[in-house]
Amino acid sequence: MTDHAQTAPVAADAIIRDVLTPRVTRTYTPAVIAVLNGHLLWGASRIYHRRFGIGVNEWRIVARLSNHPGSTAIDTSAALVMNKSIVSRSTRLLVEMGYVKVETEDRVRRMYLTRSGADLYQAIRPIAEQREQILLGGLTTDEVDTLRSLMFKLLEQVGDLHSYDAEQVGGADATNETELAVIRSADRRAHHGDPIQDFARLA
Numbered sequence: 001m002t003d004h005a006q007t008a009p010v011a012a013d014a015i016i017r018d019v020l021t022p023r024v025t026r027t028y029t030p031a032v033i034a035v036l037n038g039h040l041l042w043g044a045s046r047i048y049h050r051r052f053g054i055g056v057n058e059w060r061i062v063a064r065l066s067n068h069p070g071s072t073a074i075d076t077s078a079a080l081v082m083n084k085s086i087v088s089r090s091t092r093l094l095v096e097m098g099y100v101k102v103e104t105e106d107r108v109r110r111m112y113l114t115r116s117g118a119d120l121y122q123a124i125r126p127i128a129e130q131r132e133q134i135l136l137g138g139l140t141t142d143e144v145d146t147l148r149s150l151m152f153k154l155l156e157q158v159g160d161l162h163s164y165d166a167e168q169v170g171g172a173d174a175t176n177e178t179e180l181a182v183i184r185s186a187d188r189r190a191h192h193g194d195p196i197q198d199f200a201r202l203a
Contacts (some may be wrong), residue, residue, distance in 0.1 A: 033089060047127060052095070052120060057082065057090040062099065062113065066121045070110040091101070 024031055036194050045056045054062075065071060068079070073091065077084045089113060094100035099117035113121065118181050136144050 032042065040135070044086075044128070052124065054093070054099075054120075055090070057086055058094055059128075060122050061087065061090055061094060061111075062117060062124070063128075065100065065111055065113045065117070069112050070105075072108060072110055074113070162169065 026032060041056050043157050044059070048054050048056060060082070061076060064076055064079060068075070071079070073084055073087050076082070076091075077087045080087075091100060091102070094117070095102060097116075098114060099110055101114055102111050104110075136147075139147065166171050
């Protein structure tokens with residue numbers, strides 16, 4: 001055997017038992033955000049399903065309409081970064097449950113909370129806010145202010161993130177109305193910012 005002996009090729013379906021490098025660690029911010037989001041959504045989903053018969057997606061739409069009555073499905077999809085089909089399915093459930101009504105105004109379908117929907121919002125809001133307080137309980141007031149400021153700075157970068165994502169799928173522009181609305185919404189936030197009340201409670 002010589003020093004130039006070739007290593008045998010590894011089959012594509014071979015089992016890899018060693019840790020790959022570089023490793024994903026706690027310094028990889030998206031992983032931390034994803035884990036935290038998972039805890040938030042799992043707990044919220046469990047509460048909202050058992051106590052109110054809705055899920056997190058329905059709650060997000062209710063919260064959005066509490067701030068922006070008359071929103072369209074496209075508006076809601078862009079603001080919540082939620083697939084339009086999920087918005088449609090969740091809205092249909094909310095309509096069936098009597099929490100939302102959809103009206104056509106100048107050929108545009110707009111969504112509004114009903115009285116029951118407003119009551120649902122008022123019932124869930126304290127739970128959402130208490131969960132937020134528990135999450136932030138280990139931080140000082142100054143740390144909370146800094147955290148929120150930093151999160152808004154992250155939101156200012158989503159326009160660049162969308163541009164990178166487009167490059168990764170062949171440089172194609174957004175291919176549908178919902179994607180265009182999401183990117184435009186991100187660009188508006190990056191250049192003008194949104195007051196905090198414009199962000200619906202996500203969980």
